[in-house]
Amino acid sequence: MLLSLEPRAQPSRLMMLLSPVLAGLLTLISGSMLFGLLGRDPLQVLHTLLIAPLSDLYGIGELLVKTLPILLCALGLALAYRARIWNIGAEGQLLIGALAGSALAVNIIDMESRWALVMVVTTGVLGGALWAGLAAWLRTHFHANEILTTIMLNYIALNLLLYCVHGPLKDPEGYNFPESALFGEASRLPTLSDDMRVTIGVYFALFVLVAIWVLAQKSFLGFQIKVLGLDRRAAGFVGFREKRLVWIVLLISGALAGLAGVCEVTGPIGQLVPQVSPGYGYAAITVAFLGRLHPFGILLASLLMALLYLGGETAQMSLNLPMAVTGLFQGMILFFLLACDVLIVYRLRGKKRPRSIMARSTGAVLHQAPAD
Amino acid sequence: MSIDTQPTSCPPPRVQLSGITKRYPGTLANDRIELTLEPGEIRALLGENGAGKSTLMKIIYGVTAPDEGEIRWNGRPVVIRDPAQARRLGIGMVFQHFSLFETLTVAENIALALGPEAHPRRLVSRIREVSQRYGMPLEPDRLVHSLSIGERQRVEIVRCLMQDIQLLILDEPTSVLTPQEAEDLFVTLRQLAADGCSILFISHKLGEVRALCSTATVLRAGCVAGHCIPAQCSDLELARLMVGDAEGLEGSYPKAHGGAVFLNVSQLSWRNPDPFGTSLVDLSLEVRAGEIMGIAGVAGNGQDELLALLAGEIRLPPQESARICIASEPVAHLSPEARRRCGQAFVPAERLGHGAVPDMSLADNALLTGFQQGLLQHGLIKHDKVMAFANDIIRRFSVKTPDAQAIASSLSGGNLQKFILGREILQQPKLLIAAHPTWGVDVGAAAAIHRALIGLREAGAAILVISEDLDELFQICDRIAALSNGRLTTPVEVAHTHPIEVGRWMAGQFDISHSAA
Numbered sequence: 025m026l027l028s029l030e031p032r033a034q035p036s037r038l039m040m041l042l043s044p045v046l047a048g049l050l051t052l053i054s055g056s057m058l059f060g061l062l063g064r065d066p067l068q069v070l071h072t073l074l075i076a077p078l079s080d081l082y083g084i085g086e087l088l089v090k091t092l093p094i095l096l097c098a099l100g101l102a103l104a105y106r107a108r109i110w111n112i113g114a115e116g117q118l119l120i121g122a123l124a125g126s127a128l129a130v131n132i133i134d135m136e137s138r139w140a141l142v143m144v145v146t147t148g149v150l151g152g153a154l155w156a157g158l159a160a161w162l163r164t165h166f167h168a169n170e171i172l173t174t175i176m177l178n179y180i181a182l183n184l185l186l187y188c189v190h191g192p193l194k195d196p197e198g199y200n201f202p203e204s205a206l207f208g209e210a211s212r213l214p215t216l217s218d219d220m221r222v223t224i225g226v227y228f229a230l231f232v233l234v235a236i237w238v239l240a241q242k243s244f245l246g247f248q249i250k251v252l253g254l255d256r257r258a259a260g261f262v263g264f265r266e267k268r269l270v271w272i273v274l275l276i277s278g279a280l281a282g283l284a285g286v287c288e289v290t291g292p293i294g295q296l297v298p299q300v301s302p303g304y305g306y307a308a309i310t311v312a313f314l315g316r317l318h319p320f321g322i323l324l325a326s327l328l329m330a331l332l333y334l335g336g337e338t339a340q341m342s343l344n345l346p347m348a349v350t351g352l353f354q355g356m357i358l359f360f361l362l363a364c365d366v367l368i369v370y371r372l373r374g375k376k377r378p379r380s381i382m383a384r385s386t387g388a389v390l391h392q393a394p395a396d
Numbered sequence: 397m398s399i400d401t402q403p404t405s406c407p408p409p410r411v412q413l414s415g416i417t418k419r420y421p422g423t424l425a426n427d428r429i430e431l432t433l434e435p436g437e438i439r440a441l442l443g444e445n446g447a448g449k450s451t452l453m454k455i456i457y458g459v460t461a462p463d464e465g466e467i468r469w470n471g472r473p474v475v476i477r478d479p480a481q482a483r484r485l486g487i488g489m490v491f492q493h494f495s496l497f498e499t500l501t502v503a504e505n506i507a508l509a510l511g512p513e514a515h516p517r518r519l520v521s522r523i524r525e526v527s528q529r530y531g532m533p534l535e536p537d538r539l540v541h542s543l544s545i546g547e548r549q550r551v552e553i554v555r556c557l558m559q560d561i562q563l564l565i566l567d568e569p570t571s572v573l574t575p576q577e578a579e580d581l582f583v584t585l586r587q588l589a590a591d592g593c594s595i596l597f598i599s600h601k602l603g604e605v606r607a608l609c610s611t612a613t614v615l616r617a618g619c620v621a622g623h624c625i626p627a628q629c630s631d632l633e634l635a636r637l638m639v640g641d642a643e644g645l646e647g648s649y650p651k652a653h654g655g656a657v658f659l660n661v662s663q664l665s666w667r668n669p670d671p672f673g674t675s676l677v678d679l680s681l682e683v684r685a686g687e688i689m690g691i692a693g694v695a696g697n698g699q700d701e702l703l704a705l706l707a708g709e710i711r712l713p714p715q716e717s718a719r720i721c722i723a724s725e726p727v728a729h730l731s732p733e734a735r736r737r738c739g740q741a742f743v744p745a746e747r748l749g750h751g752a753v754p755d756m757s758l759a760d761n762a763l764l765t766g767f768q769q770g771l772l773q774h775g776l777i778k779h780d781k782v783m784a785f786a787n788d789i790i791r792r793f794s795v796k797t798p799d800a801q802a803i804a805s806s807l808s809g810g811n812l813q814k815f816i817l818g819r820e821i822l823q824q825p826k827l828l829i830a831a832h833p834t835w836g837v838d839v840g841a842a843a844a845i846h847r848a849l850i851g852l853r854e855a856g857a858a859i860l861v862i863s864e865d866l867d868e869l870f871q872i873c874d875r876i877a878a879l880s881n882g883r884l885t886t887p888v889e890v891a892h893t894h895p896i897e898v899g900r901w902m903a904g905q906f907d908i909s910h911s912a913a
Contacts, residue, residue: 034806244772247763255753260709261744262765263732 029370039368044314044325047360054356064343072343073335073353083334085220089292090330092225093118093284093301097308098326099236100277102317106240107273108253113159113174114281115305116181117152121282122289123185123193124151126204126296129289130193133208140210145286152282153275155181160274164267170274178305189298204296213291225287232280237319249273281305302333303351310358329354408471410435410563410594411456416465418451425451426462427618433563438585438595440605440626443615444638444810444838449598452615453565456596457489458482470562483509488556489565494548498541502534506555519558527554529584542670547696553581557588564588565596570604575866575899582608600839602631603867614638639840649850651874651891654687658858659827660721664728666705666712674698674882676705681877681884683827688849688859689887690873692866692898698882699862700745703831706860707742708732722827736768739826743817743833745862747809751816754805758797761804762786762819769823785822793818794844810841817845821852828852829860834868846872866895880904 056066077083097114104111125148132140155177162168186202195205213223240246248264249272259266288300311329315321336350409432416429426448433439443449454460456467458476467474469485476482479489496505503516503523510519520536527534532550540548549569556564564585570578585595585608599605605612606626614621614637622637629637659682666676676698683689693699704710705720708731712719717726722738732742742765744750752761763771763782771781786800793814797807804812813833820828833849834842849872853859862879863869869876870890877887878901885901900906 034803238776242776244767244775244777247760247777250760251753251756251764254755255749257746257750258753258764261707261732261742261750263708263734263736265731 027372029366030373032369032371035368036371039364040316043364043368044316044321044361046364047314047357048328050360050364051353051356054360055353058352064345069339069343069345072339073349074331076342077331077334077338082220085216085222087327087330087334088222088226090333091326092222092229092291093288093304094308094311094329095229095323095326096232096284096287097277097281097305098311098315098322099232099319100280101308102312102315102319102322103236103240103246103249104273104277105312105317106246106253107249107269109163109270109273110171111156111159111174111274111277112171112309113156113177113181113305114277114284114308115301115303116174116178117155117278117281118285118288118301118305119178119181119185120155121148121152121285122296122300123181123188123285124148124154124282125286126193126207126289127188129207129211130195130204130296132211133205135208136210138210140208141213141290144207144211144290145213145283148286148289149279149282152285153279156274156278156281157271160271163274164270185296185300186298189296193296195295202298206295207290211290212294213287215291221292223287223291225291228283228287232283233319233323240317240319245272281308307333307354310354310361314357314361407435409433409468410437410470412468412471413452413456414466414468416452416455416462416467418448418455418460418462420451424618426455429465429615429618429620431613431620433594433596435562435592435594436589437611438589438597438609440609440612441596441598441615442602442605442612442634442638443621444840447615447638447838448618449615450567453489453567453596453598456482456563457487457565480511483511483559486560486562487565488559488561488563489567490549490552490556490569491567494552496540496548496551499539501537501539502543502551503536505540505551506536506558509555510558522558523554526557532581542673543696549695557584561588561593563594563596565598567598568600569597570599570601575895576903578604600837600842601865601867602626602634602839605634635839638838649846649872651889652687652853654684654858654874655856656685657682658685658723659683659860660724661706662719662721664705664719666701666710668701674701676701676882679882679884681887683858683860685826685858686853686856687874688853688861688872690869690876690890691860691862691879691884692869692876693862693864693879693902695864697879697902699831699879701882702879703745703829703862706829707744708735736765741765741820741823741825741828743820743828743830745831745835747812747816748805752804752812754803756804757801758790758795758804758807758815759783759786759800761815762789762800764819766819766823789815789818789822792822793848808838810837813837814841814844814848817848821848824855825852825857827858827860829862831862832864833861834863834865842868866898869898870895878902878906880906 052070056070059066059069078087097118101111101114125144128147129144158177159170159173162173163170189202189204193204195203198205213225215221215223216226248259249269251264252259252266252269256266284304285300289296293300307329311322311325314325315323332350332353336347339345339349340347411433413429413431416426418426429452441449451460455462456476458478458481467476474485476485497508501516503519506523507514507516507519523534523536527550532554534547534550534554540551543551553569570581589595597605597609609626611623612626613623616638624637626634661679661681664676664679668675674697679702681689711730712728714729717729720728722735722740725738727735727738748754753764759782762785763777766785769785771778771785783800789795790797790800795815795818796811807815817830817833830849833845837845849859849861861869861873873890875887876890876893876898877885878898880902881904885906
């Protein structure tokens with residue numbers, strides 16, 4: 025009895041939904057085995073990782089704090105990925121968003137108007153869009169592959185941020201720590217309640233979620249983006265303009281990553297620090313695929329990813345496990361998801377050993393007999 | 397294990413299929429097929445798209461394994477595991493969908509099929525020789541991606557002819573040849589057959605089948621519907637065997653004269669940046685409202701380039717915008733979308749991947765070009781309108797599909813083509829440009845497509861059909877010209893010419909000054 029893959033007549037809708045669940049289960053099983061090998065009690069580790077962080081309201085608030093940047097980045101990325109524009113640069117766009125917002129915020133610390141926040145957030149959004157716009161320009165004018173350019177722009181963004189935080193934006197009264205000054209109260213995002221760190225950025229995310237859903241699923245622009253992704257020649261034949269669409273998806277995904285970055289520095293962090301993002305922009309790539317590039321799928325996937333970040337921190341503190349556990353789980357989920365996705369287009373079928381020629385011909389005769 | 401083959405003077409059949417059955421999810425592609433092919437026999441395999449011809453061919457060629465049944469090769473039972481083994485046995489196949497590596501040269505592609513000992517460089521002279529001998533000129537050093545559809549098919553044919561071959565399977569090989577070239581190929585095939593090579597010939601062109609094949613097997617819905625001798629059957633009899641119902645298959649349409657000039661191409665020249673592509677030279681043509689203008693020609697003579705220019709996929713600079721005019725308006729610089737607004741509709745040569753997005757539903761594919769038909773509101777898609785439009789196409793053009801949510805690639809070629817053509821016609825275009833409208837489409841669907849084109853003509857639209865099928869062009873067109881090496885002959889009325897003459901034009905035998913006049 026061998027297992028073989030056989031093409032399905034139609035892609036399975038059930039497997040499209042089931043595949044992420046299956047991938048999650050496989051990740052849990054392999055994770056448990058790994059912890060077992062490390063000599064830990066798998067159930068205890070999984071409890072610490074996935075359940076303990078959510079035991080109180082504060083934990084849930086922290087979950088939302090981590091969900092926000094991942095969700096914003098992933099929603100933008102999903103739009104680009106629908107057009108098969110592989111923007112790997114959400115991390116860099118997020119960092120530039122944070123940097124641009126901070127550069128303005130430290131200069132208007134004393135401003136008390138509410139406009140301060142609006143200006144800072146807008147600057148961050150524009151910064152992210154600009155950074156993605158660079159990749160769009162390189163792609164539309166020089167046919168430079170956006171995978172390579174966006175990855176390289178990530179490193180440039182990180183080093184630019186490090187330079188600024190050690191140089192021009194360093195707090196003069198900060199005892200030479202690589203940090204900017206704390207932002208003025210007027211350029212901080214208000215929190216939802218006094219005992220939580222989660223900010224009104226959550227409302228931004230909800231708005232973006234619905235807007236992206238309408239854009240991707242309901243609008244003709246979203247349809248054009250999808251056609252471009254599935255079939256560039258068909259898009260050309262109808263006259264959908266590829267360059268324009270490339271600009272649009274990259275600018276939107278960059279703007280959203282920039283929004284994520286500026287919400288971090290004006291929200292929970294409150295200043296520019298070197299570690300604005302523990303890799304949210306990269307995690308968002310996994311999240312976009314885990315969520316099937318669908319806005320609501322991405323919402324669920326980003327909650328899961330945020331939980332892994334949160335659980336990783338808890339596990340580090342209470343079980344002395346390395347922070348790498350988070351990365352490990354992220355990697356495993358994406359790995360298993362890609363493997364399970366094979367089952368959308370193929371199905372597993374038990375295959376009997378190839379029968380001998382004699383058996384074949386007898387089979388044919390038996391089959392024919394009733395017909396005669 | 398050949399217990400039952402008796403030593404007689406009569407050689408065993410070249411290939412004998414018995415009880416071949418193949419199931420795919422949801423369909424029975426082959427149902428207990430019986431087929432015997434003697435050495436040197438040329439047999440036609442006829443049937444509509446989806447009748448199971450391709451599956452049967454793939455089974456013989458080792459691409460897929462049958463679920464049940466037996467194959468005997470020269471009297472011996474064999475299990476053909478893969479195409480490499482099939483080729484070792486002496487089976488060659490020319491696929492309808494080409495199996496070539498686009499990034500390799502012609503010689504490299506042929507070397508790959510011949511096995512590890514063949515070296516591309518040593519094959520060059522033999523490729524030239526074989527391709528010349530069979531009237532299919534090929535440049536062995538050219539990269540396949542720069543070849544046209546027709547030239548790619550030549551590579552496939554030549555590749556088979558280079559092997560020591562006992563059974564040659566051809567899946568619609570003549571669709572890219574001029575009548576003369578097809579006749580040349582037939583000479584070759586007859587010569588091969590005389591040498592003992594058996595030939596299995598799949599074609600929708602009944603005239604060719606009658607000219608070439610001594611016997612024919614007709615498949616319908618996965619079963620053998622009958623065997624016959626094509627020379628003794630009329631088109632209608634053959635069609636009835638294939639379709640089971642031959643209503644409306646005979647098509648002879650009155651010719652029309654047309655009214656005012658609607659599409660005007662004047663002295664259009666375009667230099668192709670691809671050194672192996674065809675450049676267009678001083679091409680002029682008019683299509684009148686209420687007529688069908690046909691352009692004949694062998695693939696690779698500038699059809700793709702002309703189509704791209706007419707569709708707007710290639711745009712000319714604004715100062716040359718008057719080279720192409722729709723209703724006297726210069727459009728050569730306009731995008732496809734803008735030309736659609738001028739009343740132009742377009743059916744490209746490739747159904748999947750160009751005319752329709754393979755992985756999208758029929759409804760989405762209806763929206764693809766139909767979006768100017770009131771399917772949008774404030775940039776949002778009106779889903780119910782899209783569904784209504786798609787269902788309208790499906791109903792009015794008898795597209796066989798479960799529903800409008802079916803994925804385009806799940807439809808047979810003929811059904812998808814009916815859908816694409818229906819999508820364009822229901823937009824009530826004033827100008828329809830259709831490339832190879834019935835390429836690889838079964839007789840039933842082809843007749844439906846022809847009727848639809850004639851109907852659109854009667855409604856007063858200007859229609860330009862570019863096709864390699866001369867029979868088709870003579871059947872439906874009112875005027876005809878031929879494209880050869882980027883030059884177009886002067887259009888003449890179909891009633892005043894003959895396929896042989898047009899065939900000569902296709903081969904480039906026409907007076908240039910005559911064409912410029």
